Amino acid sequence: xxxxxxxxxxxxxxxxxxxxxxxxxxxxxxxxxxxxxxxxxxxxxxxxxxxxxxxxxxxxxxxxxxxxxxxxxxxxxxxxxxxxxxxxxxxxxxxxxxxxxxxx
Amino acid sequence: xxxxxxxxxxxxxxxxxxxxxxxxxxxxxxxxxxxxxxxxxxxxxxxxxxxxxxxxxxxxxxxxxxxxxxxxxxxxxxxxxxxxxxxxxxxxxxxxxxxxxxxxxxxxxxxxxxxxxxxxxxxxxxxxxxxxxxxxxxxxxxxxxxxxxxxxxxxxxxxxxxxxxxxxxxxxxxxxxxxxxxxxxxxxxxxxxxxxxxxxxxxxxxxxxxxxxxxxxxxxxxxxxxxxxxxxxxxxxxxxxxxxxxxxxxxxxxxxxxxxxxxxxxxxxxxxxxxxxxxxxxxxxxxxxxxxxxxxxxxxxxxxxxxxxxxxxxxxxxxxxxxxxxxxxxxxxxxxxxxxxxxxxxxxxxxxxxxxxxxxxxxxxxxxxxxxxxxxxxxxxxxxxxxxxxxxxxxxxxxxxxxxxxxxxxxxxxxxxxxxxxxxxxxxxxxxxxxxxxxxxxxxxxxxxxxxxxxxxxxxxxxxxxxxxxxxxxxxxxxxxxxxxxxxxxxxxxxxxxxxxxxxxxxxxxxxxxxxxxxxxxxxxxxxxxxxxxxxxxxxxxxxxxxxxxxxxxxxxxxxxxxxxxxxxxxxxxxxxxxxxxxxxxxxxxxxxxxxxxxxxxxxxxxxxxxxxxxxxxxxxxxxxxxxxxxxxxxxxxxxxxxxxxxxxxxxxxxxxxxxxxxxxxxxxxxxxxxxxxxxxxxxxxxxxxxxxxxxxxxxxxxxxxxxxxxxxxxxxxxxxxxxxxxxxxxxxxxxxxxxxxxxxxxxxxxxxxxxxxxxxxxxxxxxxxxxxxxxxxxxx
Numbered sequence: 001x002x003x004x005x006x007x008x009x010x011x012x013x014x015x016x017x018x019x020x021x022x023x024x025x026x027x028x029x030x031x032x033x034x035x036x037x038x039x040x041x042x043x044x045x046x047x048x049x050x051x052x053x054x055x056x057x058x059x060x061x062x063x064x065x066x067x068x069x070x071x072x073x074x075x076x077x078x079x080x081x082x083x084x085x086x087x088x089x090x091x092x093x094x095x096x097x098x099x100x101x102x103x104x
Numbered sequence: 105x106x107x108x109x110x111x112x113x114x115x116x117x118x119x120x121x122x123x124x125x126x127x128x129x130x131x132x133x134x135x136x137x138x139x140x141x142x143x144x145x146x147x148x149x150x151x152x153x154x155x156x157x158x159x160x161x162x163x164x165x166x167x168x169x170x171x172x173x174x175x176x177x178x179x180x181x182x183x184x185x186x187x188x189x190x191x192x193x194x195x196x197x198x199x200x201x202x203x204x205x206x207x208x209x210x211x212x213x214x215x216x217x218x219x220x221x222x223x224x225x226x227x228x229x230x231x232x233x234x235x236x237x238x239x240x241x242x243x244x245x246x247x248x249x250x251x252x253x254x255x256x257x258x259x260x261x262x263x264x265x266x267x268x269x270x271x272x273x274x275x276x277x278x279x280x281x282x283x284x285x286x287x288x289x290x291x292x293x294x295x296x297x298x299x300x301x302x303x304x305x306x307x308x309x310x311x312x313x314x315x316x317x318x319x320x321x322x323x324x325x326x327x328x329x330x331x332x333x334x335x336x337x338x339x340x341x342x343x344x345x346x347x348x349x350x351x352x353x354x355x356x357x358x359x360x361x362x363x364x365x366x367x368x369x370x371x372x373x374x375x376x377x378x379x380x381x382x383x384x385x386x387x388x389x390x391x392x393x394x395x396x397x398x399x400x401x402x403x404x405x406x407x408x409x410x411x412x413x414x415x416x417x418x419x420x421x422x423x424x425x426x427x428x429x430x431x432x433x434x435x436x437x438x439x440x441x442x443x444x445x446x447x448x449x450x451x452x453x454x455x456x457x458x459x460x461x462x463x464x465x466x467x468x469x470x471x472x473x474x475x476x477x478x479x480x481x482x483x484x485x486x487x488x489x490x491x492x493x494x495x496x497x498x499x500x501x502x503x504x505x506x507x508x509x510x511x512x513x514x515x516x517x518x519x520x521x522x523x524x525x526x527x528x529x530x531x532x533x534x535x536x537x538x539x540x541x542x543x544x545x546x547x548x549x550x551x552x553x554x555x556x557x558x559x560x561x562x563x564x565x566x567x568x569x570x571x572x573x574x575x576x577x578x579x580x581x582x583x584x585x586x587x588x589x590x591x592x593x594x595x596x597x598x599x600x601x602x603x604x605x606x607x608x609x610x611x612x613x614x615x616x617x618x619x620x621x622x623x624x625x626x627x628x629x630x631x632x633x634x635x636x637x638x639x640x641x642x643x644x645x646x647x648x649x650x651x652x653x654x655x656x657x658x659x660x661x662x663x664x665x666x667x668x669x670x671x672x673x674x675x676x677x678x679x680x681x682x683x684x685x686x687x688x689x690x691x692x693x694x695x696x697x698x699x700x701x702x703x704x705x706x707x708x709x710x711x712x713x714x715x716x717x718x719x720x721x722x723x724x725x726x727x728x729x730x731x732x733x734x735x736x737x738x739x740x741x742x743x744x745x746x747x748x749x750x751x752x753x754x755x756x757x758x759x760x761x762x763x764x765x766x767x768x769x770x771x772x773x774x775x776x777x778x779x780x781x782x783x784x785x786x787x788x789x790x791x792x793x794x795x796x797x798x799x800x801x802x803x804x805x806x807x808x809x810x811x812x813x814x815x816x817x818x819x820x821x822x823x824x825x826x827x828x829x830x831x832x833x834x835x836x837x838x839x840x841x842x843x844x845x846x847x848x849x850x851x852x853x854x855x856x857x858x859x860x861x862x863x864x865x866x867x868x869x870x871x872x873x874x875x876x877x878x879x880x881x882x883x884x885x
Contacts, residue, residue, distance in 0.1 A: 033234040034153040043153045050154055101161060101238075 008035060009048045010062065016055035018062045024069035028061075028102040057094045060087060061102065132159045133168075133175055140176065143231050144183045146224075156235040169243030173255075176236065180256050183228075184263035187221045188270055208286045211279040212294045218276060219300035221264065229256035261308045261316060276301065277321060281328045287363070288332060299367045306369055322372055329376055333383035341391045347399070347407040350392065350414050353384050357417075386418045393428040400432055403493065408501035416505075426511035433494065433512060437519025440486040483523070484533035488556050491516065517563040525806075527570035530561055534596060535577040551595065558599050565853040567604055568820070569813055571612075574600075578612060579653055582619055583646060583695070604850055614652030622646040625679065632678045645675050647688070664690075665721045701762070703784045710762065711792040715743055716751045720762070723780040731766060731777040745774075752778065760786060760793055817852060821862045824848055826871055829883035836880045 008025050010018040026032040034043040043049045051058060063086060087095055136159040139151055163172045192214070233240070233253040240251045250258060265273055280301055287293045305317035333356075340349055360380060364373045385392070392411065399408045415421030494512050502508050520526050534557055564570055578593070594616070601609045626644055664672065676688055695714035700707055712720065718741050726732060732740075738748055749772040756763040757772070762784055766777045824844050829835060835843075840863070841856050848854045863881065866872045872881045 030157060030237065033237060034157070036234065050152070052154075052158060101158075 215297040433515035480529040480532035531573035
């Protein structure tokens with residue numbers, strides 16, 4: 001099995017595409033399973049995941065995954081900025097549901 | 105998660121946008137179930153994970169978790185039933201073939217198929233688990249049912265392994281055991297399929313969380329193994345020789361270990377191992393030990409060490425081995441003892457003066473004496489060889505096992521002490537080495553031999569007997585100037601000292617000191633002579649402290665010729681002037697003399713014993729050809745019969761016949777007559793006339809020595825009792841006996857009866873008194 005791409009693509013309901021490092025995407029258990037070659041469903045072969053969320057929500061999801069990835073990998077003891085600041089209140093419920101769905 | 109409080113009220117939170125026309129739950133389930141079927145048919149890669157996941161998600165969200173769960177369960181069950189029907193059942197072994205290869209092939213097909221089904225099922229379950237993660241997270245736990253993956257495995261157990269429809273379990277286990285047996289019989293099987301199937305057992309747990317392996321497979325497997333190895337043990341011990349059998353056992357164990365670890369389950373190894381050990385080793389220990397003798401005989405270290413390794417695996421092995429080794433040593437020791445007795449026996453007969461044909465008797469007697477010496481030598485050499493043999497085996501073959509070493513020592517001790525002459529033989533052996541050591545042996549070699557001898561000596565319990573002999577032999581060496589070197593003697597002494605302590609060697613050291621002071625005294629005597637009128641003969645005196653030296657011949661009074669008496673008087677005067685209050689007793693039987701004798705052809709320097717010299721001097725006054733009868737000689741010298749006949753024999757019947765005996769013959773009898781042999785010739789100027797010596801003691805002497813030793817032991821025992829009682833004042837009978845035994849053990853093994861007798865003797869002499877309770881003794885100051 002060839003080495004999987006370092007980048008994966010997330011596609012929103014309204015057609016926006018987000019490119020994300022694989023390692024960051026794996027911060028979500030659901031995404032991780034979807035992209036797992038050994039389970040091998042369609043998403044894993046195409047490295048593309050279509051999600052039933054608006055781009056606005058998906059963007060926050062991506063930002064969060066990146067944020068989480070960086071915090072986890074940098075390992076620095078510096079003050080970590082609170083991610084909550086970045087969630088627009090009007091989207092918070094939708095983001096909440098997405099987070100439940102994606103197990104992030 | 106809750107929205108931070110400070111935001112409340114400031115911004116309006118929009119509810120999530122309504123989904124576009126959610127499908128009803130039965131529809132979703134239909135979509136989902138067809139997707140799951142696709143997964144089961146290996147078409148997973150065409151499906152969208154997200155879709156399936158979303159279906160399941162939505163079902164759970166819409167509170168249809170139960171529908172979803174049971175539905176999935178049903179699908180999995182159907183699939184498994186299908187697989188069992190299609191892939192496993194047709195492969196049940198049917199032919200009942202007896203040919204192992206055919207059996208093996210059939211079995212392998214079944215196992216491979218089961219394994220494939222299992223692997224397939226596992227991968228499907230993994231996928232199901234992945235897409236149904238949300239259900240696992242939100243539904244199963246709260247509903248109290250197994251998570252997807254576990255549920256799926258449990259179904260496998262129910263529908264395949266424990267299938268009520270098909271006898272899969274029976275066939276599967278039977279086939280596995282069959283495959284293992286086929287491999288044990290030496291055929292090749294496909295290990296990976298066996299391994300795969302056993303892995304199924306290992307992975308699955310039943311309702312009570314027990315490994316199916318433990319409940320369904322392991323007991324049967326162990327039973328089967330027990331039967332197999334029982335049969336193998338019984339048949340192989342009959343066919344194979346012991347070394348081959350041991351080799352087989354070892355290979356069996358290794359191959360079983362590999363098999364268990366690779367194919368089966370490492371956790372079973374201990375139990376399996378115990379079974380194999382029981383059937384192959386424990387039940388056959390005696391058979392296996394039957395081969396010990398041959399290994400020992402041929403110094404077969406490799407087999408022996410294998411035997412040791414194998415036996416050390418089972419608890420009864422090593423003790424049995426120890427017993428067998430002990431028996432073997434005892435047997436060998438007995439042979440050595442018997443051999444020495446057998447050789448010793450004709451010697452004893454030869455000593456009997458029943459042989460009427462006197463001719464050549466002396467020679468034979470010397471031969472016999474030398475022979476007896478050889479017996480001692482041979483005995484010690486044999487024991488040493490045996491000891492070396494077992495030491496080597498212990499070191500190389502038996503892992504220097506301490507317990508076995510103890511057994512070996514015990515065996516040596518018992519058989520060495522079975523030979524009553526052991527202390528004498530050992531002493532003779534040492535004597536010979538210290539005397540003849542220069543003959544082609546280096547000091548180091550002699551030292552090594554002596555070191556080994558000490559190890560034998562260690563086994564001897566009657567150390568006082570040894571001391572006595574050693575003393576006698578040492579005295580002879582010292583007086584006749586025959587020891588190799590002072591260093592060697594002292595070295596030996598040091599070794600004995602290490603073994604037995606200061607007390608043991610005290611007297612022996614005293615002997616050395618006497619030699620030294622005598623030499624000093626001789627020096628002083630020479631100076632003394634230069635100032636006064638000396639006697640005509642040169643005199644070299646050894647002053648021996650009577651308590652140190654074994655007085656070999658008490659008061660062997662002997663009338664010395666005047667010339668010698670004068671010399672003695674002169675020394676006496678000198679010595680007593682130096683040390684007042686001492687008494688000198690002359691022991692002519694221990695000395696020797698150099699004398700020049702004029703024969704017809706030439707003169708020779710003879711080295712003879714002092715007594716022989718005394719006899720020779722008698723003939724000085726006898727006219728040529730004149731004879732002296734035995735009785736005359738005896739009267740003139742008043743030498744005791746034993747000594748006299750010995751000396752006459754060495755003068756008249758040995759290699760150098762300085763005297764003629766009439767009638768000629770080998771034995772000296774009381775009515776023989778002797779004349780000076782002036783026709784004596786010899787190629788050498790200087791001749792040493794050796795005394796005919798009884799090297800190994802005759803029976804009478806042995807008895808005498810024994811009596812001496814018994815007497816000595818009495819004293820030692822009494823001294824020991826008094827020593828102890830003086831310290832304790834009062835003591836129980838048993839305690840006292842034990843203490844005495846303990847204290848005397850380094851010297852000899854006292855007999856409790858004898859100790860009791862000594863105690864009684866001491867009570868009689870009022871050293872001790874019985875206590876009031878009649879079980880203890882009091883010391884009377």
